[in-house]
Each structure stands twice: as structure tokens, then as C-alpha cells.
Amino acid sequence: MQLFVTNVLISLLWALLTGKVSVGNLAVGFVLGYVALTLLHSEKEERKNSYFRKSLQIVRFALFFTKELVVSSWRVARDVIKPLPEMRPGVVGIPIDAETDLEITLLANVISLTPGTLSLDVSPDRKTLYIHAMYVINPDDLRKEIKEGLERRLLELLR
Template sequence: MNALTWNIVLALIWVGITGEFSSANLVIGFVLGYVILAFAMRDVKHFTHYASKVPKVIRFIGFFVRELVMSNLRVAYDVLTPTHYMRPAVIAVKLEARTDGEITILANLISLTPGTLSLDVSSDRSVLYLHVMYLDDEQAVHASIKALEARVLDILR
């Protein structure tokens, strides 16, 4: 079994021992399992790779939630005010992601945030076409998409 599976098993054991199945208790069990695995498997190569990914995933979740909230607020403000600030456009973003999984995850995360929608991927999988609602600065949009892509690839690779 890999380290993630062991961590999940330890979290479920914790939930079973405490007798309280709640999301908070499951998170506590996951954290405790992570600490136990970090101590028990500190010299195992595949665990050190897993151990370095967990903090990155936590930081990514915080980053993505922040982006999600900010884009929701921007769209909500535009809907609720009489003046519309939309400047819709279709743009092409050059991709560093190469596998189908990487491209799919990136495209879905982009589509989850209000104001952006993944439309298509070029046949050679090097360009992602996006519809954006607010094209105030094309370079800024490219930079934000590339920042998201870099974080996704950092977790997946």
C-alpha cells in the first residue's frame, strides 16, 4: 500500500476507536496518521515524496478557495450593480501540462471559478482555449492561469 492509503486507513481506525464519525474527527485522524507515518517511515523514499506533497495540497486548497471566493464576489458585484463591467473574450493559454489528467484537472479547476470557462484544448494539447468574462488585462489573466497551472503541476508531478 502507498502512504496515502495507509494514512486513510489510520484515520479510519482513529474514527473507529473514538466512536465518533464526523468530518472534524476524520481530519484529526488523518493528521495523527500523517504524524505517525512521518515518524515510522521517515527513511522510506516513497513516503518522503508523499510527505512533501501534503503541505503543498493544503496550501493549494487555501489558494484555490481564495481565488474561488474572489471570483464569486466579482461576478456577484457585476450582477447586482446596474453598470456591467464585463469584457468577455476568448483567449488561448499555452500549456505546460502534458498528460490528459493534468490538462483535465486544470481545465476543471478553471471552469469551477466563476467568470472563466475552459472551452477546448488544441489537437497537440499545447494550448487551452478559455472564455473569460473580464478581460481587463490579458497579461494578468494569463499570469493568473499560469499561476494556477504551476500549483497544479507542482502537486501532480
């Protein structure tokens, strides 16, 4: 956490030195600060510090989710335009490894943000998440896609 605060302070210092306080300039300062902190810390310290690891996981998750968002948006848009839709809607129960309220809530929200899927409910024992999907050709494939895709990456990020 200390390195993150240092990185934010470097970003603010960059904005003040350049004389332009904007979101873009703060982002440039943040990236420059991140690079500087990476160069200043030894590999031994870096292995101990989770700041660099977590920040890379955040970037990887953001890129993965963006790809999923684009692919699912394209699929839904293409299906809306087609004369004969390929939709096969259904409700599927997905066994989840998420345990805390935060993990379950974030997983449900990430699933709901992706076009074509909507989180409906969590079982009373909090082991199954029920979702509605527009394209349920094979429920097992959908379960595998969510478990190995969104859930695995999200839990890596949170744990």
C-alpha cells in the same frame, strides 16, 4: 502510497477507539495519524518519501484555489449588483505546459470551476487552451495569471 494507507488505517483505528465513526472524527484521526507518522519518520526518510511533500502541496493548492474561488465569486457578484457592469468578455488562447490528458482535463476543469471563466477547447496540437473570461482587460495579464497561478500550482501537484 504505503504511508497513505497506514494513515487511513490509523484514522479508522481512531474512529473505532473513540466509538464514533463520522466524517469529522475520521478527519481528526487522519490528522493525528499524519502528525504521528511525521514524528516517527526521520528527515532522511522524509526527503525520500513524497507522501509528506505531496500532502503539503495538496493543502497549499486547496488554499490557493479557495482564495481564487472567493475572489472571483466576489468580483462576479459585485458586478451583477452594480448598475454599470465592468464586464469585458473575451476568448483568450493560453499556451499551456500541461501534456497529459489528466493534466489538461484538470486544468480546464479548475478554470471552469472559477466563476467568470470557462474552458472552451484545446487546440489540436494540445499546446493551447481556449477560455472565455468575463473580465479580459489585458489578455496577456490573464494568460500570466493562469500560467503562474493555477497551471503552475496544479502541475507541481501532479508531477
